[in-house]
Amino acid sequence: MSYFLTQVLNGLSFGLVLSLIAAGFAIVFTSTGVLNFAHGSVVLLGAYLVAVTQPTIGFWPAVLVGIAGAAGVGVLINALLVRNLADPNPGTAAILMLGVDILLLTELTRRIGNRVLPLGAPWGADTVRFAGIALPTGRVLAAVLAIVVFAGLWFLFARTRMGVGMRAAAADGPTASLMGIQLARTGATGxxxxxxxxxxAGVFLTSFPAPGIAPTVALSAFLAIPAWVLGGFDSVPGAVLGGLLVGLVTALTVGYESHLTFLGSGFGDVVPYVLMIIVLLVRPQGLLGSKEAVRV
Amino acid sequence: MSDLPRRIGGLVLLLVALALPLVLEDFWLQLGLFVMAAMVGAIGLTLLVGVAGQLSLGHAAFAAIGAYVFVWATSESTPTLAGAGLPAVVGLVVAVGVTALVGFAFSPVASRLRGIYLGLATLGLVFVVRHLLLNLEPWTGGFTGRSVEPFTLGGFSFSNRDPDYLAVAGVEFEGLHRLWYLFLVLTLLACWLGVNLRSSRTGRAWANVRDSETAAAAMGIAVARHKASAFVVSSGYAGLAGALLALAYGRLAPDVFTLTVSVEFLVMIVIGGLGSVGGAMVGALFVTALPLVLTQYSDAIPFLAAPGSGGLDPATASRLLYGLAIIAVLVFLRGGLTGAFRRLRGRFGGGGPVAASGAPDDTRPAPPTDPGHQAGMHPAISKETAR
Known part of the structure; x- marks a missing residue:
């Protein structure tokens, strides 16, 4: 029983980290209509900035640098590239982001090389024991922080002028623009x-159980894509739910792999994608996504 | 405008392609095989993405299916690996057929999802197929993969033996030379079929669905069926590309067909210009040849270091180059290389009135990108996830 509970809690805490990434996909998508394939390398970039600055300025200031860097790069990508597309439409924007991803990932991979950069997180490999269940401190912190962040996001979208403006822009851009909402500003904020x-998310993905930053982090960020798609393309709560589902199902599949040998070894790596395809077959708009009528 | 210059150009290119094996070294022949295999896949993908407006990130999966089915069909059974022992031509047909069937099995998803949503769903396929390749060992050989039987046609083998010695104009024709012609025939076939499909009734229906599903439905086009058929045709192409890759490599392993392959196919058609068959082929040449050529000549090119020496190695350099190429094409070059070429011709009087006015001629549907669709940028309009 405690084995089961450990797996569940592990899965949920990992799921919350995925939710952070998946919510990023959903926010970029609703605010600018871009399928951000470069999001994985932005995750890596954030973690990389933390890792290279933390020896000189300490861990927490480095986290701030990482956050500012990743946010800045996102804003720049949007301002310099997405808004200047020769043919702005979701398809070309998605392919553009693949190009940005190749550039960012190649450059970061080259800089990191064969090293594993330690992140220097103060919690290291500590564990927290609670009612017979041991959980890594990093995961617990990640879960708590994610919940705080999501509460903040809820407040932003429900209670602030900016957030309401972003929702209006997402619901109907041209009308929102006529009402005086600056789409350039809502897009940049997104x-x-x-x-x-x-x-x-990058900080928590690379501090535990990974020993530090390696380019494969961008790949685990890919797991957030099924999470986002599961939840519904345009829904932040959906992305959170999707992340939790993917984390839970992955953890249980890996935890009980010995009982699931008929599915082949390493099934835990693909189960999010299988889940995504099944959900898309039954509910193409995802679990919490809005189903739109076709507009002429 | 007469078609004559284009036809003469095509004929010259064909003659050059026919004569190349007489002068090229093995490295370039091998490169040519990879390029032609990529061309076939890129043509199929440009029909799906450029003409029908559906994004696919799953073409690595379809290529993998084509490749493995081809190898299974043409190999003899051994105690450890299954094989059907069919003739190679039949194997090729089976490979394309099975891949198209898998595409068809996926079409309930393909026909309900639009554009980028389909792209995400197909992303899952790459991982699922890779899992199957690793685990269905009796058929795929698992992680180590399996070797590919040489292609034979009526006793003639496209390898270094049977006949052991064959020479044309004093040049000994070995496996690579022979395969070159096989690949050339299949690539031309794929190209011819692609061009004709695009301007056929079906191709125009695809373009119509891409531009507006509602308008297409109002014109009496079965939208779901055409989205599915574009997907099936495109997966068939990917299957053929996979089988050709299998022949070019001589050995298959799951690591040949990663997500990178899917992305590279997309890069090819974007650089060439979405929806253009010729553009897809130029893009395939660029993306496939660049890393191999840079690797081959890394010591002759400044800034490049040998792989593993810590400097800018050729693989990294080529990835950076085509990352930049995608961004440059999408931001500065409307319609990719073909679009730029067409505009140049229009500007310098080579083109007829149609090209000069900048409007796309009717046999070539404009990329899904003409000015009328800029509104598609906005999520509110693109949010047609389901019908």
């Missing part, structure tokens, strides 16, 4: 928010 979430 990209900056996504960058912040990406950097935070």
């Amino acid at each position: 990209w900056a928010l996504a960058g912040v979430l990406a950097a935070l």
Whole structure:
């Protein structure tokens, strides 16, 4: 029983980290209509900035640098590239982001090389014991922080002028623009928010259980794509739910792999994608996504 | 405007392609095989993405299916690995057929999702197929993969033996030379079929669905069926590309077909210009040849270091180059290389009135990008996830 509970809690805490990334996908998508394939490398970039600055300025200031860097790069990508596309439409924007991803990832990979950069997180490999269940401190912190961040996001979108403006812009851009909402500003805010979430997720992805930063982090960020798609493309709560689901299912599949041998070894790596395809077959708009009528 | 210059140009290119094996070294022949295999896949993808407006990130998966089915069909059964022992031509047909069938099995998803949503769903396929390749060992050989039987046609083998010695104009024709012609025939076939499909009734229906599903439905086009058919045709192409890759490599392993391959296919068609068959082929040449050529000549090019020496190695350099190329094409070059070429011709009087006015001629549907669609940028309008 405690084994089961450990797996569940592990899965949920990992799921919350994925949710941070998935929410970034959803926010960028609703605010600018871009499928941000470069999000994984922004996650890596945030963590990389933390790792290279922390020996000189300490861990917490470095986290701030990482957050600012990732947010800044997001805003720049949007301002310099996405808004200047020769043919702005979701398809070309998605392919553009693949190009940005190749550039960012290649350059970061080259800089990191074969090293594993330590992140210097103060919690290291500590564990927290609670009612017979041991959880890594990093994961617990990640979960708490993610919940705080999501509460903040809820407040932003529900209670502030900026957030309401972003929702209006997402619901109907041209009308929102006529009502005096500056789409350039809501778009930039969306990209900056996504960058912040990406950097935070990057810190937790690379501090535990990974020993530090390696380019493969961008790959684990890919797991957030099924999480985002599961939840619904345009829904931040959906992204959170999707992240939790993916984390939970992955943890349980890996934890009980010995009982699931008929599915082949390493099934835990693909189960999020299988889940995504099944959900898309049954509910193409995702779990919490809005189903739109076709507009002429 | 007469078609004559284009036809003469095509004929010259064909003659050059026919004569190249007489002069090229093995490295370039091998490179040519990879390029032609990539061309076939890129043509199929440009029909799906450029003409039908559906994004796919799953073409590595379809290529993998094509490759493995081809190898399974043409190999003899051994105690450890299954094989059907069919003739190679039949194997090729089976490979394309099975891949198209898998595409068809996926079409309930393909016909319901639009554009980038489909791209995300197909992303999952790459990981699922890789998992299957690793785990279905009796068929795929698992992690180590399996070797590919040489292609034979009526006793003639496209390898270094059977006949052992074959020479044309004093040049000994070995496996690579022979495969070159096989690949050339299949690539031309794929190209011819692609061009004709695009301007056929079906191709125009695809373009119509891409531009507006509602308008297409109002014109009596079965939207779901055409989205599915574009997907099936495109996966068939990917299957053929996979089978050709299998022949070019001579050995298959799951690591050949990673997500990177899917992305590279997309890069090819974007650089060439979405929706253009010729552009897809130019893009395939660029993306496939660049890393190999840079690697081959790394010591002759400044800034480049040998792989593993810590400097800017050729693989990294080529990735940076085509990352930049995608961004440059999408930001500065509307319609990719073909679009730029067409505008140049229009500007310097080579083109007819149609090209000169900047409007796309009707046999070539404009990339999904003409000015009328700028509104598509906005999520509120692109949010047609389901019908």
